[in-house]
Amino acid sequence: MNNRLGTKPLIHENCRLENVELGEYTEVGAYNVFENIKLGDFSYTDRVCTLQNVQIGKFSNIASMVRIGPTDHPMDRPTMHHFTYRRIKYGFAETEDEVFLQWRAEQIAYIGHDTWIGYGVIIMPGVKIGNGAVVGSGAVVTKDVDPYSIVVGVPARPIKQRFTDDTVRKLEEIKWWDWPYEIIKERLDDFHLPINEFTAKYYKAGV
Numbered sequence: 311m312n313n314r315l316g317t318k319p320l321i322h323e324n325c326r327l328e329n330v331e332l333g334e335y336t337e338v339g340a341y342n343v344f345e346n347i348k349l350g351d352f353s354y355t356d357r358v359c360t361l362q363n364v365q366i367g368k369f370s371n372i373a374s375m376v377r378i379g380p381t382d383h384p385m386d387r388p389t390m391h392h393f394t395y396r397r398i399k400y401g402f403a404e405t406e407d408e409v410f411l412q413w414r415a416e417q418i419a420y421i422g423h424d425t426w427i428g429y430g431v432i433i434m435p436g437v438k439i440g441n442g443a444v445v446g447s448g449a450v451v452t453k454d455v456d457p458y459s460i461v462v463g464v465p466a467r468p469i470k471q472r473f474t475d476d477t478v479r480k481l482e483e484i485k486w487w488d489w490p491y492e493i494i495k496e497r498l499d500d501f502h503l504p505i506n507e508f509t510a511k512y513y514k515a516g517v
Contacts, residue, residue: 313337319349322357334491339374346415350423352487363415363435367423368487373447378433379419384410422457423487441482442472457482473505480509 313320319332322340330344333351338344343360350368355361359372362379366372383390393400395407417435421427425439428447439445440457449466458472458481473481486494500508 333368363417364419364421366421367425367441369424370421370427371425372421372427373429373431375430376427376433377431378421378427379417379435380432381414382417382435423485441487442478444472477505477509480513483514484509484512486512 315335315337317334319334319336319338321327321332321338322342324340325338325342325344327338327342327344327347329346331348332338333349333353335352336349337354338349339355339357339359341358342355343362345362346364347361348365349355350366350370352368353366353370353372355372355376356374358374359376360378360380361376362381364378372378383392384394387394393402395410397403397406414435419433419435420438421433422439422441422443424442426444427433427439428445428449430448431445431451432449433439433445433451437451438454439451440455440459442458443455444460445451445455445466446460446462448464449462450464451461451466453465455461455466456468456471458478459468460470460472461468471478489497500511503511
């Protein structure tokens with residue numbers, strides 16, 4: 311079923327959202343869990359995604375079953391179990407381990423503009439995915455991903471650049487993702503141009 315998007319985010323059924331900022335024309339798929347999330351304009355997630363401590367740019371495409379920012383356990387302690395920081399749950403204390411929980415929340419992952427995160431991808435805390443990058447299905451991303459590169463595998467490794475370095479530089483300067491809605495609508499046909507024609511038309515041209 312097609313749901314026309316608008317300035318108010320579309321949130322599908324059975325989602326749990328905590329401390330989120332959702333941009334215009336955004337869509338949150340069914341059975342998503344968001345905690346400490348910023349989702350930029352026009353970005354969307356498909357079904358059954360869990361995102362924690364993530365800032366996502368505009369026009370990001372996130373497939374089903376994606377996990378971004380899986381939170382760490384304290385591996386330097388005698389036990390990794392969360393009774394040491396979720397202490398109230400077990401009746402061990404009247405307060406949680408706020409220092410550890412705050413540290414964990416500060417391990418922000420960054421997903422750039424116009425990115426494609428494939429089915430079943432896992433992106434670890436603190437990782438940065440550059441603008442225009444593609445992460446292949448099932449990849450586990452443990453390191454930063456360069457803009458406009460394609461990474462696959464476990465752990466994820468680069469296999470290809472989408473465009474030449476010169477084209478990437480021009481796209482990063484054009485920043486079409488910051489164009490107003492009406493400008494994008496007006497120039498819709500230009501997004502079907504070969505990439506060299508698109509950059510030739512808009513590089514140094516301004517909005």
